[in-house]
Amino acid sequence: MAPSLTEKCRELAVSAMKDGISQAALEVLKQYGYEGLTMDRVAEVAGIAKGSLYHYFRNKQELVTYLFEQTIEPAIQAGEEIFQRVVPAVEKLEAMVRMWFDYFSQHRALFDFLFRDPAVRELCLTSRRSKNGLAIDRFSAILRQGISEGVFRPLDVTYAAEMIIGSLQFVIERQLETGEAHPIEVSVRRLMDIVLHGIGASSASAESPSAIGQRCEAPQVEGKTGESSEPSQVAAE
Amino acid sequence: MAPSLTEKCRELAVSAMKDGISQAALEVLKQYGYEGLTMDRVAEVAGIAKGSLYHYFRNKQELVTYLFEQTIEPAIQAGEEIFQRVVPAVEKLEAMVRMWFDYFSQHRALFDFLFRDPAVRELCLTSRRSKNGLAIDRFSAILRQGISEGVFRPLDVTYAAEMIIGSLQFVIERQLETGEAHPIEVSVRRLMDIVLHGIGASSASAESPSAIGQRCEAPQVEGKTGESSEPSQVAAE
């Protein structure tokens, strides 16, 4: 017999509760950080009794895992969608980068710990690793496509994928940390520029002839305490 | 009155104790992970009474912060030393990258949590931020130097620095995670290659023959001809 109406209804309700609880957990996470993510608080924020949490999640780990899966899923899907497009590799890469910029920016508090916290890492190991691996896979595949298209140099695609993802994450992290939020488009363009052409002046030699002649200058320590980050944009685009 | 001899002695003793304790903490950290870093264990490993810890550190946070400072200091110093060298930017950059590769590889267990754990992050926020900032500052300065030398394109040095550091961290993290450890030299070369020339095929061979003869280039670590010749594995695994 097919699942009765009642059953379907219940299933829906359960799903809704799980989502509600995981949202509450996310809330707690944002507010108190991982160490402050206690079942009590989750229950309180969710507006239910502590014991009720255990109707929906066998234990804390399951809740955290669920939250993780839930949150990362849309990005995974979006990534897949981009990956499936029939467009040049560069375009795909840029779309991917943009998507992750978007996504990371919006879910910072979450990724901040979901991607980084070793404790959670332990918890979600399988899941996380596969997801992280998936991202690398997708980027790798795009790079491979680009290589066959002749627009990317032949190189170790996995390594390059890792570098791109690392750049992406760190840049976003920094932006969120320092609070200065450039428009995403600017960030995407900058990143793509460097990823594609590197920082070397090889092709740009014509662009900055003025620099010629400067040899091996001594470092100019600007008495910075290390915190503040002066404007420092030399040129950008 | 100037600090008496006794005072100086005491100060020294205190410093020694703090170091000993933080080393004990590091030991515990390596063995039990962050969640297992309890004051009891630290005291035990340090061979002193638990209460005594609180003579040297007001609380756990302070101890962790101190440990962080202590551990990252050598890298900071090494970075400073590299930074101060009077050598071309590319060489500096490569030295810096190599140093961090080394350092990260060796202190994985530590950084795994010192750099990543949001809990610790919370604790060491100020410190960490400044250190992270310092790293970015140094990389930025090197990039700036390279730009004036004409070997780097003019670009947002902070942004580029962040990308490089992000790449660095993520690549190392992945290597540690997957267990496959390429020789550091290989990693360094690969990273430098992509950082310098990007992944695009455009600037690679045909487009920038003009780049030949580039001044102040990074010391070609190995038999690399100016011709961007990296064997560079395609397809990876």
Added chain:
Amino acid sequence: MAPSLTEKCRELAVSAMKDGISQAALEVLKQYGYEGLTMDRVAEVAGIAKGSLYHYFRNKQELVTYLFEQTIEPAIQAGEEIFQRVVPAVEKLEAMVRMWFDYFSQHRALFDFLFRDPAVRELCLTSRRSKNGLAIDRFSAILRQGISEGVFRPLDVTYAAEMIIGSLQFVIERQLETGEAHPIEVSVRRLMDIVLHGIGASSASAESPSAIGQRCEAPQVEGKTGESSEPSQVAAE
């Protein structure tokens, strides 16, 4: 009005449910032990909702009590049947012993906690006491019969009954504990032998004259740690 047919039907249904539930409880008990006897599990095994349990039993205690009554009832009945027989006391006694041996052996998991667990004891106090008392009563009566028959010595029948029951229980318990299961007939015969004739050599003096003369030997501690129980059967059958 006399109890309507509907009422009777309902009563029957209720009774059936109670039995089903108590059987489920017994199942849980066997599988998980007393500490694992939760209402959830009972409901699950019984195939009904947890809430429904409370329609048939006011609380857990009532359920356990019911289970106790239910389980011991057959033994009680069997005991009554034996008691009613018109046969010599010795035969009755032996039948009784055999019945309890059988019963205990089969319901070990149950009695293990029904008879022994003080928690349950608390719960079933009245019931248990009466049942225990009933057993004692029956044994006592048999003893009394035996005394008038002249086959038993005149003695405090209650006291003797208690001793017999105690022996019975402990012997069975030990067998179940150590795992070695003698055939019930052997156990019954041995027990009856000692119960009837005691351990004294009074009548056996003629049988082991060789032993005479040995007086007050020093104890022979065989360096046993106390766990292992060597065969040690001196004679038995």
Added chain:
Amino acid sequence: MAPSLTEKCRELAVSAMKDGISQAALEVLKQYGYEGLTMDRVAEVAGIAKGSLYHYFRNKQELVTYLFEQTIEPAIQAGEEIFQRVVPAVEKLEAMVRMWFDYFSQHRALFDFLFRDPAVRELCLTSRRSKNGLAIDRFSAILRQGISEGVFRPLDVTYAAEMIIGSLQFVIERQLETGEAHPIEVSVRRLMDIVLHGIGASSASAESPSAIGQRCEAPQVEGKTGESSEPSQVAAE
């Protein structure tokens, strides 16, 4: 170096605390039963913080085990002492029975659960089994001695020992349950009488010839002649 004075003092203090706590646990046990034996209550009764319990016992199990060992130890010792005496087996047996009567009577609340509770049984399994086994061993040895002395019939000493212990325990239990406390001496004498001579009238046949004619006796397990001469106290009230 020998343990310093400080160390010895500390050790003593720790021991005292452990005893105090286990006494508190015993108190709780008596008052609330095993299910009510919570660490909170123990702490409260002991007049210390709950956390402090864990300085002295790693967990609840360890506390319960300690309590068990502590409580049973004196009886074990007393049993050993009796066992070592150089006296006839019957005397030993009686002393043993008396000792256990005494001991059980005094520590009823404890044994009630230490010996019987399956939950605790699980906990103290090794310990308990060995202790129980020890008791059986000692009784067995005494019986064996008696057999060589010629005062006991040759029989399975383990089995007989179990029966005696079972009788002992049950009789005491009943007394404590019903509240009627006969003087211990009476109990001891009665038990010894039945243990030694059994309940059968075999030896008393001469004394109560009127009983002759009623046969249908149980099958005489061994080749005992109807004769047999035991005086066999009638007693009973």
Added chain:
DNA sequence: CATGAATGAGTGTTCATTCAT
């Protein structure tokens, strides 16, 4: 009646921190 989600007091256990010695 049957249901099962909701409850919340309670369980054993941990650990940063304090303080009398």
Added chain:
DNA sequence: CATGAATGAACACTCATTCAT
């Protein structure tokens, strides 16, 4: 100063019981 016993607020998790549907 050094000590380590004492603390008590947390923690994750359980489960008998209730009650709206």
